[in-house]
Amino acid sequence: MKPHQPLKTMLYAGAACLALASATxxxxxxxxxxxxxxxxxxxxxxxxxxxxxxxxxxRITPAGDLFIRGKAVDVNDxxxxxxxxxxxxxxxxxxxxxxxxxxxxxxxxxxxGTLVAEALGGADDQEIERQANAKAEPIxxxxxxxxxxxxxxxxxxxxLSAQLPAxxxxxxxxxxxxxxxxxxxxxx
Numbered sequence: 001m002k003p004h005q006p007l008k009t010m011l012y013a014g015a016a017c018l019a020l021a022s023a024t025x026x027x028x029x030x031x032x033x034x035x036x037x038x039x040x041x042x043x044x045x046x047x048x049x050x051x052x053x054x055x056x057x058x059r060i061t062p063a064g065d066l067f068i069r070g071k072a073v074d075v076n077d078x079x080x081x082x083x084x085x086x087x088x089x090x091x092x093x094x095x096x097x098x099x100x101x102x103x104x105x106x107x108x109x110x111x112x113g114t115l116v117a118e119a120l121g122g123a124d125d126q127e128i129e130r131q132a133n134a135k136a137e138p139i140x141x142x143x144x145x146x147x148x149x150x151x152x153x154x155x156x157x158x159x160l161s162a163q164l165p166a167x168x169x170x171x172x173x174x175x176x177x178x179x180x181x182x183x184x185x186x187x188x
Contacts, residue, residue, distance in 0.1 A: 039092055040172065041172060041173075043091075044059070046062045047059045047061050047062070048090050050061065050170040050172060051172075052169040052170050052172065053169070056169070057069065057070075058169075058170040059088045060083050062087070062136045064080035064081070064083045064087070065080075065083075066083055066164070066166075066167070068166055068170075069166075073164075073166050078163065079160070079163055079164050082156060082159055082163060082164070083160065083164075085156050086153070086156045086157065086160055087147060088157055089152065089153045091155060093146065093149055094148065095144050096142070096145075096149070097146060099142075099144055100139060100142045103138075103139050104139050107135055111132060111135055150173065153173060154174075156188070157171045157173050158171070159186070
């Protein structure tokens with residue numbers, strides 16, 4: 001992984017792969033992690049780096065230390081535990097998002113050849129659609145679980161913001177329900 005690679009870019013790439021795979025399977029999957037144009041969550045070495053709208057950065061270390069604009073922020077034990085939970089959650093979402101994206105790409109690659117062969121061989125549209133949906137279902141299940149994890153991460157973010165006001169500008173995971181996860185046009 002490249003240093004400071006944005007999480008939202010990876011989630012959007014995963015979502016794009018899922019959307020492509022799901023479109024092939026007559027479905028739709030969307031995951032929006034952050035709504036601000038300049039905000040993102042990324043990684044630099046082992047640290048989670050969050051960029052706010054004003055381009056300032058917060059850094060969470062593996063030990064649960066918080067640095068904002070390069071300066072250490074005093075945190076108590078409860079805040080440190082939330083920072084660690086947030087950091088671990090972000091890393092888990094990243095890894096699972098990448099895995100889902102890879103699975104979607106592999107599924108699409110395998111499915112396209114099969115679909116073209118069946119379509120040219122005279123298979124009916126309903127059978128092709130049934131097979132495509134069956135192949136997409138495991139990925140959609142993984143995406144539903146990931147969506148729930150993003151929602152749980154939002155709750156950790158809200159707790160951090162409430163307990164640690166200095167963190168508020170770095171609460172970049174969108175809390176607007178309009179930007180929640182959607183699978184088959186149903187909000188997760």
